[in-house]
Every structure is written in structure tokens, then in C-alpha cells.
Amino acid sequence: MGQAAQAPSGTRDFLADELRRRKSAIAAVSEVFERYGFDPLETPAFERLEVVTGKYGEEASSLLFKILRRGVHEAGGQADLALRYDHTVPLARVIGTHGSKLPSPFKRYAIGPVWRADRPQEGRFREFVQCDVDTVGSHSPLADAEVVYAVADALEALGVDDFRFLVNSREALRGLLEVYGVGAESGEGVLAALDKLDKIGGDAVVAELAQRGVATDTAEGIVADIAADSPDRIRAKLEANPRGKQGLADIDQLLKLAGGLGGRVVFAPRMVRGLDYYTGAIWEVEAAGYPGAVAAGGRYDRLVAALGGPDVPAVGGSVGIERILAMRETTAEDGQGLDVALTALGGDESGMLRLAHDLRRCGLRVGTYLGSSTKLAKQLKWAHEQQARLAVIRGADEQAAGEVTVRDMASGEQHRVPDEGAAAYVERLLGR
Amino acid sequence: MGQAAQAPSGTRDFLADELRRRKSAIAAVSEVFERYGFDPLETPAFERLEVVTGKYGEEASSLLFKILRRGVHEAGGQADLALRYDHTVPLARVIGTHGSKLPSPFKRYAIGPVWRADRPQEGRFREFVQCDVDTVGSHSPLADAEVVYAVADALEALGVDDFRFLVNSREALRGLLEVYGVGAESGEGVLAALDKLDKIGGDAVVAELAQRGVATDTAEGIVADIAADSPDRIRAKLEANPRGKQGLADIDQLLKLAGGLGGRVVFAPRMVRGLDYYTGAIWEVEAAGYPGAVAAGGRYDRLVAALGGPDVPAVGGSVGIERILAMRETTAEDGQGLDVALTALGGDESGMLRLAHDLRRCGLRVGTYLGSSTKLAKQLKWAHEQQARLAVIRGADEQAAGEVTVRDMASGEQHRVPDEGAAAYVERLLGR
Numbered sequence: 001m002g003q004a005a006q007a008p009s010g011t012r013d014f015l016a017d018e019l020r021r022r023k024s025a026i027a028a029v030s031e032v033f034e035r036y037g038f039d040p041l042e043t044p045a046f047e048r049l050e051v052v053t054g055k056y057g058e059e060a061s062s063l064l065f066k067i068l069r070r071g072v073h074e075a076g077g078q079a080d081l082a083l084r085y086d087h088t089v090p091l092a093r094v095i096g097t098h099g100s101k102l103p104s105p106f107k108r109y110a111i112g113p114v115w116r117a118d119r120p121q122e123g124r125f126r127e128f129v130q131c132d133v134d135t136v137g138s139h140s141p142l143a144d145a146e147v148v149y150a151v152a153d154a155l156e157a158l159g160v161d162d163f164r165f166l167v168n169s170r171e172a173l174r175g176l177l178e179v180y181g182v183g184a185e186s187g188e189g190v191l192a193a194l195d196k197l198d199k200i201g202g203d204a205v206v207a208e209l210a211q212r213g214v215a216t217d218t219a220e221g222i223v224a225d226i227a228a229d230s231p232d233r234i235r236a237k238l239e240a241n242p243r244g245k246q247g248l249a250d251i252d253q254l255l256k257l258a259g260g261l262g263g264r265v266v267f268a269p270r271m272v273r274g275l276d277y278y279t280g281a282i283w284e285v286e287a288a289g290y291p292g293a294v295a296a297g298g299r300y301d302r303l304v305a306a307l308g309g310p311d312v313p314a315v316g317g318s319v320g321i322e323r324i325l326a327m328r329e330t331t332a333e334d335g336q337g338l339d340v341a342l343t344a345l346g347g348d349e350s351g352m353l354r355l356a357h358d359l360r361r362c363g364l365r366v367g368t369y370l371g372s373s374t375k376l377a378k379q380l381k382w383a384h385e386q387q388a389r390l391a392v393i394r395g396a397d398e399q400a401a402g403e404v405t406v407r408d409m410a411s412g413e414q415h416r417v418p419d420e421g422a423a424a425y426v427e428r429l430l431g432r
Numbered sequence: 433m434g435q436a437a438q439a440p441s442g443t444r445d446f447l448a449d450e451l452r453r454r455k456s457a458i459a460a461v462s463e464v465f466e467r468y469g470f471d472p473l474e475t476p477a478f479e480r481l482e483v484v485t486g487k488y489g490e491e492a493s494s495l496l497f498k499i500l501r502r503g504v505h506e507a508g509g510q511a512d513l514a515l516r517y518d519h520t521v522p523l524a525r526v527i528g529t530h531g532s533k534l535p536s537p538f539k540r541y542a543i544g545p546v547w548r549a550d551r552p553q554e555g556r557f558r559e560f561v562q563c564d565v566d567t568v569g570s571h572s573p574l575a576d577a578e579v580v581y582a583v584a585d586a587l588e589a590l591g592v593d594d595f596r597f598l599v600n601s602r603e604a605l606r607g608l609l610e611v612y613g614v615g616a617e618s619g620e621g622v623l624a625a626l627d628k629l630d631k632i633g634g635d636a637v638v639a640e641l642a643q644r645g646v647a648t649d650t651a652e653g654i655v656a657d658i659a660a661d662s663p664d665r666i667r668a669k670l671e672a673n674p675r676g677k678q679g680l681a682d683i684d685q686l687l688k689l690a691g692g693l694g695g696r697v698v699f700a701p702r703m704v705r706g707l708d709y710y711t712g713a714i715w716e717v718e719a720a721g722y723p724g725a726v727a728a729g730g731r732y733d734r735l736v737a738a739l740g741g742p743d744v745p746a747v748g749g750s751v752g753i754e755r756i757l758a759m760r761e762t763t764a765e766d767g768q769g770l771d772v773a774l775t776a777l778g779g780d781e782s783g784m785l786r787l788a789h790d791l792r793r794c795g796l797r798v799g800t801y802l803g804s805s806t807k808l809a810k811q812l813k814w815a816h817e818q819q820a821r822l823a824v825i826r827g828a829d830e831q832a833a834g835e836v837t838v839r840d841m842a843s844g845e846q847h848r849v850p851d852e853g854a855a856a857y858v859e860r861l862l863g864r
Contacts, residue, residue: 005525013474013476013530016473036792037797037818041446045545045547065499065502066502067500067515077500078509079500081440093439097437105802113477140803146785149792153789153792256782308437356581361585366469370539370572370574370578
């Protein structure tokens with residue numbers, strides 16, 4: 001049927017095995033967040049265009065899926081809605097919409113698809129699940145630590161055990177720039193350049209800083225300090241800088257409060273998050289065997305207001321659930337087999353359906369042969385393909401006697417039991 | 433913040449309590465379908481526009497949410513994608529895309545949002561969940577009966593117990609028209625008119641049939657036969673009509689195979705489904721206390737091909753989960769309370785977070801006070817609002833002694849226990 005038969009570019013059909021794996025991962029993470037007292041939130045798949053316009057910067061705006069106005073307005077070619085690009089702008093909008101109805105602080109998690117018209121490539125999709133946890137309305141450093149603990153537990157629930165939180169602070173980084181005499185006006189551009197250190201290397205970053213008007217020796221000094229990734233070196237540099245000291249205090253408080261995670265939370269001066277809305281401690285999680293970060297977050301006290309919500313402090317994190325699931329795709333996992341396969345050999349089948357009904361009510365997964373063959377061998381082959389543990393056979397003989405044959409598919413052992421006792425017999429065999 | 437602060441027209445933000453109720457309903461229905469051996473399927477939120485174009489008829493097409501082309505193409509004002517309007521067209525597309533990888537018959541369920549730009553009104557939304565279960569690739573009447581059983585169990589899982597399946601057949605209805613000499617060419621229009629009987633009354637239906645070229649006495653005869661809702665009367669009329677007799681046989685087979693549901697499955701000549709793609713037995717479920725149908729379905733052997741998939745038989749049903757959830761909205765339901773509320777009274781809080789971490793790992797829902805007050809009374813008020821069963825208090829006294837106070841929030845009874853035994857003590861108190 002050609003291209004039209006495919007799912008749209010950058011999207012996926014999730015068939016049974018993979019979908020069950022995804023659902024179970026999402027359930028595991030949800031359960032962790034629930035234990036931390038976070039409440040679920042689900043917003044519509046799309047928002048009014050004016051809610052998202054100007055919120056993501058120019059590049060991201062071009063990645064919005066915009067929805068045409070409908071009815072007589074369709075011909076105008078104008079959009080009035082856009083698919084959800086992340087869970088953060090909807091969160092800010094919800095706080096504006098439902099503010100008085102929400103608890104304060106508002107602790108919520110959101111796990112669901114977002115849509116971005118990125119160029120599709122290996123491992124990057126246009127429809128993918130984001131998994132966010134945020135506390136809005138608390139200045140308490142306990143809120144920061146709680147998010148870190150929750151993300152750590154979520155990663156473990158996803159089977160990621162060998163990980164490290166790399167902690168830094170925007171204030172510490174800005175303080176370092178002040179020490180070098182780099183003013184706030186060029187600060188964001190400079191931080192964005194420093195964020196590329198691991199990608200493009202120190203020399204290229206120095207060159208980019210020079211382009212932004214930073215003297216070469218200054219740029220080299222900053223890059224050397226960051227690249228050294230030495231907390232002691234940074235602490236020494238920031239000793240006399242109030243802003244830097246505040247940043248260090250934020251980092252130290254988070255390290256102390258997250259002490260229960262042991263050496264898995266460390267100060268990493270080299271870690272610079274690209275986004276410019278963070279205000280306090282920030283972190284990324286690196287995990288053995290995973291490229292890039294498997295989670296990231298931090299405090300962003302001015303973001304909700306900037307996104308059109310009220311002026312409230314906030315701290316949050318995001319778990320890279322797609323990235324983690326992608327690493328698992330190669331793992332062979334068993335499909336969902338049947339507990340009981342019922343044959344259909346003609347005659348009155350209503351009794352078989354009643355038996356099926358009884359067994360399903362007891363929680364068993366039961367399938368009925370729905371093909372066109374009336375041959376037992378073929379139907380048993382089907383039962384085998386369904387990975388059925390038991391098959392129930394009711395041919396002419398059994399029907400005449402008011403019985404069924406129950407067959408253990410692994411051993412081939414089988415017994416005839418009366419119709420009325422069949423459900424109880426099967427349940428007993430399967431340990432129900 | 434004006435209209436921009438609201439969710440888009442016809443959509444809803446689901447806050448914690450309602451969302452938990454929805455998730456638990458969806459989980460209950462999914463579990464039922466799994467027991468029947470149906471596999472989950474999730475398709476993208478949108479399809480290529482050409483996949484959906486022409487599939488829904490003219491009226492429905494105007495209800496599609498169409499997505500603008502992106503990047504340099506955006507200015508052209510053309511759409512290339514459309515949000516999912518139902519789960520049936522994506523199912524047909526998936527069978528085309530993944531045919532060889534799918535089991536045959538392909539038994540799948542799909543529970544997820546669909547989007548229709550209907551005029552929003554009380555109880556009708558532009559984003560709502562559809563809950564479909566279908567078997568594609570089987571001619572067996574067992575497949576029809578299995579769907580009926582599965583839908584019945586799903587309704588019970590949703591708390592709907594007092595229901596009846598009203599069964600009819602398109603072939604029986606077409607046979608009746610033949611008996612009256614109404615040809616196939618006007619058949620669909622006539623059936624669509626008969627479908628309005630309960631809404632507009634017999635006289636109006638007769639008038640509409642007359643407009644469609646049916647003689648008045650013929651129209652009156654047909655309407656009288658349908659309105660009587662008497663299986664015997666219809667059986668007598670169809671005695672000599674082969675098409676009608678085939679329809680009756682389909683109905684009788686389904687009634688017999690679904691016998692385990694007792695009197696909850698009945699032949700209802702008055703039940704005419706509006707959609708014209710059904711080919712075999714069709715049914716609707718009426719339930720005490722619910723307006724309209726709470727579920728509907730039937731056999732539609734030509735639909736998958738008509739929707740662009742291969743030519744395979746199919747049978748399915750849809751549960752009106754939104755309608756059922758809406759009737760429950762008025763039910764007061766408890767929010768999700770905390771098992772343990774931890775106070776934050778200053779000093780070193782890292783021990784409290786470790787305790788929280790230990791308790792959460794044991795599956796308890798634990799919240800930490802994140803507000804700005806340092807007063808115990810205020811923090812206990814918060815614990816009470818969180819419906820916490822226990823509060824753990826660690827003030828200056830306790831910290832000096834290396835202990836915590838554990839307070840039963842209902843009785844007010846409290847005891848001090850050493851830090852290191854606190855987790856075990858709390859778990860014991862809560863029966864873990």
C-alpha cells in the first residue's frame with residue numbers, strides 16, 4: 001500500500017510485547033512518584049497556540065506541530081492550537097488555570113507523549129514520552145533533594161542501578177565568570193558555549209568565547225577551570241565571590257540532603273546545563289552503559305512566571321524514559337502466553353465459552369480457537385504457538401460424555417473431567 | 433490570565449483524583465481484555481492525512497483536527513497529518529503495515545484518546561478516550577461471542593452490572609426490507625431513517641421514508657414491525673426470505689453462544705445501528721441508570737478493506753468508558769492520602785530524607801513538609817490535610833537524643849524511638 005500504509009515519519013506503532021514493556025516501565029516510575037507524594041497530572045494533547053507561542057525560543061517554535069483552524073476557518077490556512085511540546089508549559093498553564101484548587105506546594109508528575117517536528121533519526125522520534133516530576137511553590141532545599149531521591153528511585157525501578165548525579169549550580173558558574181570579569185550581559189552565551197565542552201573540545205570553546213568578545217587568556221582560564229572538573233579548584237576560585245559562594249552553598253546543601261544516595265551524588269564543575277532558566281542547583285545523571293544523560297533537572301524559580309504562570313518557585317527533574325527503554329529493546333522478553341487454550345471442534349460450543357468465562361473471571365488468560373480448521377492437531381499447534389500452559393479439548397466423544405479433556409501442553413499428559421468440574425480442575429492445575 | 437489560561441475548548445485537565453479514577457478504570461478494562469487473549473496496540477496520535485481522507489464520510493471529515501505542514505511548508509497553510517479520529521482506521525492501517533508480523537487472527541484492544549472537532553457541549557468533548565476491542569481475521573461465530581463476553585466483563589469491571597445486550601442483524605433488517613419490496617439501492621437510507629425511531633418517533637420516520645420514495649403503507653408496515661420489537665413477529669415475517677433467515681441464524685447463534693450471560697443478551701428488532709458497515713450480528717448495550725448505549729459493536733467483514741487494509745473479516749466492540757466515567761463523577765471518592773508525613777523543623781534534615789527513602793522503598797507513600805513554617809503545629813496541620821496516618825517529628829530535642837517522635841494522626845498517641853529503629857517501627861505500626 002506504499003508510504004500511506006506506514007505510521008507517519010518519526011512515529012511508531014507499538015505492538016503487544018513492546019507496548020507491555022513500555023506500560024510496565026511507566027507504571028513502575030509512576031509508582032515511585034506516588035510514593036513520594038507526587039500527584040499525577042494529565043493535560044490535553046494540544047494547547048492554544050498563544051499559550052505556547054514565544055515560550056520555547058525560535059528554534060523550538062519551528063518544531064511545533066500546529067493544528068489548522070477548523071470548519072469555515074480551515075481554508076485560511078491558520079493554526080490556533082499546537083500539540084504539546086513538553087510537560088512544562090502545560091504545567092505553568094495549569095497552575096494559572098486551577099491555582100486555587102491545587103495543593104501548595106503542588107507536587108505533580110506527568111508521563112505522556114510530547115510531539116516535536118525534529119528531523120527523525122536513529123533513536124529520535126517526533127512522538128515520544130516525557131517523564132517529568134516537579135514541585136511548584138516551595139523554596140525548601142528539601143524539595144530539591146526529594147526530586148533527586150525520586151529520580152534515583154525511578155531509575156532503579158527502570159533497572160538502571162549504576163548511575164551518578166553530577167551536581168552544579170548556575171550561580172556558581174556565574175560567580176566564576178564574575179571572577180574572570182565576564183559580565184552578566186554575556187553570561188548566558190558564555191554558559192551555552194561552555195556546555196559544548198564535551199562535544200566540541202576546549203579549543204573550539206575558547207574560540208567561540210573569543211567570538212563572543214571574551215579575551216583569549218580569560219577564555220582559556222575559564223575553560224581550564226571547568227575542564228579540570230575539580231571541586232577544590234572551583235571552591236578556591238569562588239572563595240571571595242558572593243554569588244559563587246551562594247552557588248556552592250546550594251550545591252553543598254543538596255549533596256548533604258541527598259547523602260542517603262551515598263557517592264552517587266557528586267559536585268561536577270564540568271557539568272553545565274544548556275538551558276538558561278535554572279536558578280539554583282542543577283544536575284544531570286550519567287549511567288554506565290547509556291550514552292548521554294538518563295535524567296536531568298534542577299531548580300528554576302522564575303520559569304513558571306516566564307511561561308505565563310504565577311511567580312512561584314519550582315524544582316523538578318525529567319527521566320529519559322525513551323532512552324532507557326531503547327537500550328532494552330534488544331533484550332529478548334517473552335510474549336504474553338495464554339494460560340488456557342480452548343479448542344473448537346464443532347457441535348455446541350456455548351459450553352466452552354461458559355468455561356472460558358469462568359476461567360477468565362478467576363483471572364486466567366484464556367483464548368478460544370477462532371480459525372477455520374476443525375482438526376485437533378491444527379488446533380493444538382495453535383495452542384502451542386500461543387504458549388498455552390493447558391489446552392481444553394471438547395470433541396464429539398467428550399461432548400457425548402459431557403466431559404472435556406484437559407491437556408498439559410508441556411508434558412502432553414491429559415485427563416478427562418466432567419464439564420461441571422472442569423473450571424475448578426483447571427484452576428487447581430494452574431495453582432489458583 | 434484570560435482565555436489563554438484555559439485548556440482548549442472541549443478538552444480537560446485531569447487533576448489527581450479524577451485522573452486516578454480514570455487510570456484505574458482503564459486498567460480494569462485492560463485487564464479484562466488481556467484475560468480474553470487480546471493484545472494491546474497503540475498507534476501514533478496522528479496519521480498521514482491520506483490515510484484518513486475519505487474514510488469517515490463528509491460530516492466526520494469536517495471534524496478532523498488537521499496538522500499544518502512544518503518548516504518552510506507551514507506558510508502554504510496545507511495540512512499533511514490528522515489527529516486520530518477513532519481506533520478503527522489506525523487498526524486497518526496497522527494491518528496493512530505490519531500484516532506478516534501480526535498473529536492471525538489478530539486480537540487487539542486499544543484504549544486511548546481520539547480527537548473530534550465537534551461543537552463542545554455538556555458531556556461531549558473534543559478529546560476523549562475510546563475503548564475498542566476487535567478480532568480481525570476470523571469468520572468464526574466464537575469470535576463474535578468472545579467480544580460480547582469481553583465487553584460484558586469490561587462493563588462489570590467498570591461497576592456497570594445491570595445491563596442488556598440488544599442484538600439484531602443487518603441481514604435480518606435488509607431481509608425485512610426485501611419482504612416489503614424495498615430494494616437494496618434505498619436500503620441504507622431506509623435503515624438510517626429507522627435508526628431514528630426512538631429519537632423522532634414513528635410518524636416522523638414514516639414521513640422520512642416517504643421522502644425517500646417508500647410508499648406510505650409500506651413505510652407504516654416496516655415501522656410497525658420494527659417498533660413492535662417482537663422477535664416472533666419478525667421471525668414470522670422473515671420465514672420465506674433467505675437473506676432474513678441468514679440474519680436470524682446469525683442472531684440465534686450469538687444468543688446461544690453467549691448463553692452464559694443468561695437473559696442479558698436478547699434479540700431486539702427495534703435496535704438498528706446507524707453505521708452502515710456492519711455485515712453480521714450487531715448489538716448495543718443499554719444499562720439501568722445510563723442514557724443511551726454504554727457499549728456497541730458487531731461484525732463488519734468488509735470494513736478493514738474499505739479503510740485501506742487487506743480484505744479480512746472482523747468483529748469488534750467499543751465500551752463507552754467516558755459515558756460511564758461521567759456518571760461516576762458525582763461520587764465522592766477519597767483522595768490519595770499519605771501513609772507518613774515527615775516534619776522539617778530545622779537542623780540537619782538529611783536523616784529525615786534517609787528515613788523517607790527507607791519507608792518509600794517499602795512501598796509507603798511518604799511526604800516531607802516543604803513549606804516555610806518552622807512551627808510544629810503548622811506542620812501537623814499540613815500532615816492532617818494530607819490525610820497522613822502517621823507523622824514523624826524530629827525537633828531539636830529529638831535531634832539531640834538521636835531519636836524521632838512517631839505520632840498516630842488519628843488518635844494523637846505518640847512515642848519516641850531511636851533514629852536507627854524508626855523505619856522498622858513505622859512499618860510495623862502500618863502493618864508492613
